[in-house]
Amino acid sequence: xxxxxxxxxxxxxxxxxxxxxxxxxxxxxxxxxxxxxxxxxxxxxxxxxxxxxxxxxxxxxxxxxxxxxxxxxxxxxxxxxxxxxxxxxxxxx
Numbered sequence: 762x763x764x765x766x767x768x769x770x771x772x773x774x775x776x777x778x779x780x781x782x783x784x785x786x787x788x789x790x791x792x793x794x795x796x797x798x799x800x801x802x803x804x805x806x807x808x809x810x811x812x813x814x815x816x817x818x819x820x821x822x823x824x825x826x827x828x829x830x831x832x833x834x835x836x837x838x839x840x841x842x843x844x845x846x847x848x849x850x851x852x853x854x
Contacts, residue, residue, distance in 0.1 A: 764800035816850025
């Protein structure tokens, strides 16, 4: 997935194979969309958001996600999803 490769190259995520597997296995609904939308907005890695809630707020503010309730409800459904959101949230600031 090109979005994952770009985010890894920028230093936003450190385990691209892990997230590619999660996307291809369909483990997290809308994960592919999240990553594609984030890739469109992110130009460089940033300091990770301090909490999942802050990260989701930053992602909403940047126009990456439009359903914060969904991500708040499901951010603990898959290992490291909260950490991914924090990395993405920090990079869109």
